[in-house]
Amino acid sequence: MKSTIVAFALVAGAMTGMTGVAHAAVQNVPMNVPMNVQTEQAAANHAYAGKTRAEVKRELVQAQRDGEIAALRSLYQGS
Numbered sequence: 001m002k003s004t005i006v007a008f009a010l011v012a013g014a015m016t017g018m019t020g021v022a023h024a025a026v027q028n029v030p031m032n033v034p035m036n037v038q039t040e041q042a043a044a045n046h047a048y049a050g051k052t053r054a055e056v057k058r059e060l061v062q063a064q065r066d067g068e069i070a071a072l073r074s075l076y077q078g079s
Contacts, residue, residue: 063069
């Protein structure tokens with residue numbers, strides 16, 4: 001129990017120290033300099049564009065022709 005409290009106190013102290021450093025870093029930026037801000041969602045969308053519906057349909061038809069679909073059905077039939 002005591003070790004949990006000590007660990008929590010250490011983490012809380014470290015978090016407090018980090019916010020102070022981050023706050024100081026932000027204050028040193030001049031107000032007229034534009035900041036490049038990118039959200040995680042925008043980064044995720046840029047990293048993987050995905051497939052079009054036509055590409056997915058083409059892959060499905062190819063998998064049916066190759067027998068992949070039948071193999072998967074027989075593999076997962078027992079579960």
